[in-house]
Amino acid sequence: MEKKAGIGFYSFLVVFIFIVMFPFYWQFLTSLKTPNEIFTTFKLYTTEPSFQSYQTIFSVRxxxxxxxxxxxxxxxxxxxxxxxxxxxxxxxxxxxxxxxxxxxxxxxxxxxxxxxxxxxxxxxxxxxxxxxxxxxxxxxxxxxxxxxxxxxxxxxxxxxxxxxxxxxxxxxxxxxxxxxxxxxxxxxxxxxxxxxxxxxxxxxxxxxxxxxxxxxxxxxxxxxxxxxxxxxxxxxxxxxxxxxxxxxxxxxxxxxxxxxxxxxxxxxxxxxx
Amino acid sequence: MKKLKMSESYAGYLMVLPAIVIICAVALWPVVRSFWYSMFDLRLNHPAKSAVYLSYKLDMEKYVDTRFYVEGTLKELKENTAGHKGVEAAAVEQQLGTLHNQLMQSEAIASRYEPVKQLLDDFKPVSDATLRYVDLSREKARLYLNTIAEVTERLQALSTAENDAADQAVELMEEFRLSIMQPNFIGFGNYRYYLEELKVHNGKPGRLGMALLNTFYFTISSVFLELVLGLAIALLINKSFRGRGLVRAAILVPWAIPTAVSALMWKFLYDGQTGVVAKFCDMIGLVENPGILLTTRMGSMLSIIFADVWKTTPYMALLLLAGLQTIPVQLYEVGQVDGATKLQRFFKITLPLLKPTILVALLFRTLDAFRVFDLVFVLTGGGPANATETISVYAYKTMFAQMNFGRGATLSIVVFICITLISIGYVKILGADVLKDQAE
CATH class of the missing domain: 1.10.3720.10 (MetI-like)
Known part of the structure; x- marks a missing residue:
C-alpha cells in the first residue's frame, strides 16, 4: 500500500487544499477591501488594503x-x-x-x-x-x-x-x-x-x-x-x-x-x- | 479483602456521582419536562397560558385590583340611573357581592385577600406566586365564570352609549373573567395538531411534513457525499508524503471554526450580488443567474448541503484515515501475492475491516446532520418560503419567535424520537461491543 507520491497525487492535494482554504482566503481579502471594492470587483487581490473594517468591528459593536x-x-x-x-x-x-x-x-x-x-x-x-x-x-x-x-x-x-x-x-x-x-x-x-x-x-x-x-x-x-x-x-x-x-x-x-x-x-x- | 472491595465500589460510585447528578438534572430531566410541556397549551406571550396549570386558579392580584374599579363603576351607575335601571344596577352589585362572599368562604382566598389588597394599595406588584395564585375547585370556577357571564349580559342591556358607566363595567367583567387561569393541559392536542400538518393538502405537505422532508433530504445527501468523498480522500492520503502535517492542519481548520461563522462565510460566497461562488457558478453556466443560489428552493438546499460537505468532509476523512491505519499492511501484501486486484483488495480487505469505523463515523454524522440548526438558521433562516426549514429550525422558531412553548416542545419531542430511532438502528448494527469494551 505504501507507494511513492507522484505528480497526480500532488495536483490532487493542491486542488483539495485550494477548495478547503479558498473561503478563508476570500474572507481575509474581503476584510481588507473597501466597501466599494467589495461590491464592484471579484479580483483575487486588492491594491489598496485598508484596515477600516477592523477598526469598525471593535468600535461600533x-x-x-x-x-x-x-x-x-x-x-x-x-x-x-x-x-x-x-x-x-x-x-x-x-x-x-x-x-x-x-x-x-x-x-x-x-x-x-x-x-x-x-x-x-x-x-x-x-x-x-x-x-x-x-x-x-x-x-x-x-x-x-x-x-x-x-x-x-x-x-x-x-x-x-x-x-x-x-x-x-x-x-x-x-x-x-x-x-x-x-x-x-x-x-x-x-x-x-x-x-x-x-x-x-x-x-x-x-x-x-x-x-x-x-x-x-x-x-x-x-x-x-x-x-x-x-x-x-x-x-x-x-x-x-x-x-x-x-x-x-x-x-x-x-x-x-x-x-x-x-x-x-x-x-x-x-x-x- | 471483602472490606477492601466494598470500599472500592463505594469510591467508584462516589466518583461517578457528580457527573451522573449533573447529567440527570440538566440533560435527562429536561427531556422529561419537554414531553410534559408538549401536553400543554403553553405560550409565554399569553398571560393566562404562560405557565403549566393543571387546575383552575384565581389570580388574586387581578381579582382584587379589578374589584376595586368595579365597586366604583357600579356606584356611579347606581347614582346616575333612575327607575328600573337603577334597581337592575343594584341587583348586579348584589350578585357580585354574593359571588365574592362565596369565594371568601374559602380559607385560602380569605387569608390572601387582605395582604394582596395591602400590596396593591401601596402600588406594589404581587410578586410572590403562592400569594398571587389560588387553586379553585372546578365547581367554584364554573360558578364564577357563569356569574360573570350573566352579569356581563345584564350590564350590556343597561348600556345606552359607548363608554358610559355600564359599558365600562362590561369591560371590567372581561378583566374578571381573565382573573381565572384555566387549566391548559390538553393531552395530545398538540400532537393531533401536528399530525394534521403531516398530511398532504392540494399536493403539498403541511409545514411539519415539509420540514421533515427537508431534514431527511439534507441528512441523507450530505452524509452520503461526506462518506464517499471522505473515504476517497482518506484512501488517497493514506501514505507517507511530504507536507502531511500541512494537509492535516488544513483539514482541521474547517472543523474547528464555529458553524455559525462558516455559515456566514458561505452566505457571502453565495450572495447574488457580491458572492464569488455565485459569480463562478454563473460564469461556467451552472446557473442562469447568480441570484438563484439563495433565492430558489433547489438552489438554497444544494447550497446548504455543499456548505456542510465543505465543513465536515475533512473530519470524516480524518476518522476514516485513522481506521485505515489500523489495518495491518501484511494483509494487503498477502492479497497481492495471491493475485487479488486493487478493486478486490478494496472490497475484500479494506471495506470489511473499516466497517466498524465507517459505522461509528456514520452514526456521529447522521445524528449531527439530523439536528442541524446553526448552518440553516444563519445561512438561509429556513427560507426562501420555508424551503430549507429543517425540523430543529421549525421548533426553534415556534418556541422563541412565537413563544409557543407547548407546540415547540412537541416539535422537539418529534426530533428526539427521530434521533432515538436512528441511534437504535445504528447501535443494533454496531452491536453493544463498543460499550462493553470500554466498561471492562
Missing part, C-alpha cells in the same frame, strides 16, 4: 466583549467538565463496581441528545435561577453536554496507563485518592490536555444555547455576536469578514500547534486499538 465572553465561558466549561469527567472516567477505567456499562450507556446516550429537545426546559431553568445574561447560564448547559465525550475520551486515555503502577502504589499503602492524584493524574496529563482542547473548541463554537439564553448584546458570545451584524436590509460584508478573520486566526494557530493531539482525541472514540 462590542466585539472585544464577545471575545471576552466566549473566552470566559469556554475556559470555565473546560475546567468544570475536565474535573468532573476525570473522576468519572477514572472510576470507570480503574475501579471495580457494578453498573458501569449502564452508566457509560446513559452518558453516551446523552451525547446523542438533540439540543433542541432540551432547550425549552433549560431556558426555563436558567430563567428561574436568574442566570439569564450571565456567563454561568451558559457554563451550566455547556458543561453538561461536554461531559459525555470528555468521559469517553478520558476513559480511553486512563486505560492506556499501565495497571502495574497502581498496584505498586497500592502495595506501598497509597489510598485511592493518592493513587489518582500522584500516579494517574500526571501520567494522564496529555490525554486530559487533548480533551480540554476539544471541550474548549466545542464551547467556543456553540450557538443555540448562546442564542437563546444570553440576549443582552454585551453578554453575547462570538458566534452569536457575529451573526447579529447581519441587518434586516444591509449586510456589512467587510466587517463580517474582519470579524471572521479575528475569530479564525487563533483557531488556526491552535490547530497548527495541537494538530496531533486533536487528531488523536477525535479518533480515539471512533477507532478501536
Amino acid at each position: 462590542p466585539f472585544a466583549k464577545y471575545l471576552y465572553n466566549s473566552f470566559i465561558v469556554g475556559s470555565l466549561t473546560t475546567v468544570f467538565a475536565i474535573v468532573i469527567a476525570s473522576f468519572t472516567a477514572y472510576a470507570i477505567a480503574r475501579l471495580k463496581f457494578k453498573g458501569k456499562a449502564i452508566i457509560l450507556g446513559v452518558v453516551l446516550a446523552v451525547s446523542m441528545f438533540p439540543q433542541i429537545a432540551v432547550i425549552s426546559p433549560i431556558y426555563m431553568l436558567i430563567k428561574n435561577l436568574g442566570l439569564r445574561n450571565t456567563h454561568l447560564g451558559l457554563v451550566i448547559p455547556y458543561t453538561t453536554f461536554a461531559l459525555p465525550l470528555s468521559v469517553w475520551y478520558l476513559t480511553t486515555f486512563f486505560k492506556k496507563i499501565p495497571f502495574s503502577l497502581e498496584e505498586a502504589a497500592k502495595i506501598d499503602g497509597a489510598s485511592i485518592m493518592q493513587t489518582f492524584t500522584r500516579i494517574i493524574a500526571p501520567l494522564a496529563m496529555p490525554g486530559v490536555f487533548t480533551t480540554a482542547i476539544l471541550v474548549f473548541i466545542a464551547a467556543w463554537n456553540e450557538y443555540l444555547f448562546a442564542l437563546t439564553i444570553n440576549v443582552k448584546d454585551e453578554m453575547r458570545t462570538v458566534p452569536v455576536g457575529i451573526t447579529m451584524y447581519v441587518g434586516q436590509y444591509t449586510i456589512p460584508w467587510g466587517e463580517l469578514a474582519a470579524a471572521t478573520v479575528v475569530v479564525t486566526v487563533p483557531l488556526i494557530i491552535m490547530v497548527l500547534v495541537f494538530q496531533k493531539r486533536i487528531v488523536s482525541g477525535l479518533t480515539s472514540g471512533a477507532v478501536k486499538g
Whole structure:
C-alpha cells in the first residue's frame, strides 16, 4: 500500500487544499477591501488594503466583549467538565463496581441528545435561577453536554496507563485518592490536555444555547455576536469578514500547534486499538 | 479483602456521582419536562397560558385590583340611573357581592385577600406566586365564570352609549373573567395538531411534513457525499508524503471554526450580488443567474448541503484515515501475492475491516446532520418560503419567535424520537461491543 507520491497525487492535494482554504482566503481579502471594492470587483487581490473594517468591528459593536465572553465561558466549561469527567472516567477505567456499562450507556446516550429537545426546559431553568445574561447560564448547559465525550475520551486515555503502577502504589499503602492524584493524574496529563482542547473548541463554537439564553448584546458570545451584524436590509460584508478573520486566526494557530493531539482525541472514540 | 472491595465500589460510585447528578438534572430531566410541556397549551406571550396549570386558579392580584374599579363603576351607575335601571344596577352589585362572599368562604382566598389588597394599595406588584395564585375547585370556577357571564349580559342591556358607566363595567367583567387561569393541559392536542400538518393538502405537505422532508433530504445527501468523498480522500492520503502535517492542519481548520461563522462565510460566497461562488457558478453556466443560489428552493438546499460537505468532509476523512491505519499492511501484501486486484483488495480487505469505523463515523454524522440548526438558521433562516426549514429550525422558531412553548416542545419531542430511532438502528448494527469494551 505504501507507494511513492507522484505528480497526480500532488495536483490532487493542491486542488483539495485550494477548495478547503479558498473561503478563508476570500474572507481575509474581503476584510481588507473597501466597501466599494467589495461590491464592484471579484479580483483575487486588492491594491489598496485598508484596515477600516477592523477598526469598525471593535468600535461600533462590542466585539472585544464577545471575545471576552466566549473566552470566559469556554475556559470555565473546560475546567468544570475536565474535573468532573476525570473522576468519572477514572472510576470507570480503574475501579471495580457494578453498573458501569449502564452508566457509560446513559452518558453516551446523552451525547446523542438533540439540543433542541432540551432547550425549552433549560431556558426555563436558567430563567428561574436568574442566570439569564450571565456567563454561568451558559457554563451550566455547556458543561453538561461536554461531559459525555470528555468521559469517553478520558476513559480511553486512563486505560492506556499501565495497571502495574497502581498496584505498586497500592502495595506501598497509597489510598485511592493518592493513587489518582500522584500516579494517574500526571501520567494522564496529555490525554486530559487533548480533551480540554476539544471541550474548549466545542464551547467556543456553540450557538443555540448562546442564542437563546444570553440576549443582552454585551453578554453575547462570538458566534452569536457575529451573526447579529447581519441587518434586516444591509449586510456589512467587510466587517463580517474582519470579524471572521479575528475569530479564525487563533483557531488556526491552535490547530497548527495541537494538530496531533486533536487528531488523536477525535479518533480515539471512533477507532478501536 | 471483602472490606477492601466494598470500599472500592463505594469510591467508584462516589466518583461517578457528580457527573451522573449533573447529567440527570440538566440533560435527562429536561427531556422529561419537554414531553410534559408538549401536553400543554403553553405560550409565554399569553398571560393566562404562560405557565403549566393543571387546575383552575384565581389570580388574586387581578381579582382584587379589578374589584376595586368595579365597586366604583357600579356606584356611579347606581347614582346616575333612575327607575328600573337603577334597581337592575343594584341587583348586579348584589350578585357580585354574593359571588365574592362565596369565594371568601374559602380559607385560602380569605387569608390572601387582605395582604394582596395591602400590596396593591401601596402600588406594589404581587410578586410572590403562592400569594398571587389560588387553586379553585372546578365547581367554584364554573360558578364564577357563569356569574360573570350573566352579569356581563345584564350590564350590556343597561348600556345606552359607548363608554358610559355600564359599558365600562362590561369591560371590567372581561378583566374578571381573565382573573381565572384555566387549566391548559390538553393531552395530545398538540400532537393531533401536528399530525394534521403531516398530511398532504392540494399536493403539498403541511409545514411539519415539509420540514421533515427537508431534514431527511439534507441528512441523507450530505452524509452520503461526506462518506464517499471522505473515504476517497482518506484512501488517497493514506501514505507517507511530504507536507502531511500541512494537509492535516488544513483539514482541521474547517472543523474547528464555529458553524455559525462558516455559515456566514458561505452566505457571502453565495450572495447574488457580491458572492464569488455565485459569480463562478454563473460564469461556467451552472446557473442562469447568480441570484438563484439563495433565492430558489433547489438552489438554497444544494447550497446548504455543499456548505456542510465543505465543513465536515475533512473530519470524516480524518476518522476514516485513522481506521485505515489500523489495518495491518501484511494483509494487503498477502492479497497481492495471491493475485487479488486493487478493486478486490478494496472490497475484500479494506471495506470489511473499516466497517466498524465507517459505522461509528456514520452514526456521529447522521445524528449531527439530523439536528442541524446553526448552518440553516444563519445561512438561509429556513427560507426562501420555508424551503430549507429543517425540523430543529421549525421548533426553534415556534418556541422563541412565537413563544409557543407547548407546540415547540412537541416539535422537539418529534426530533428526539427521530434521533432515538436512528441511534437504535445504528447501535443494533454496531452491536453493544463498543460499550462493553470500554466498561471492562
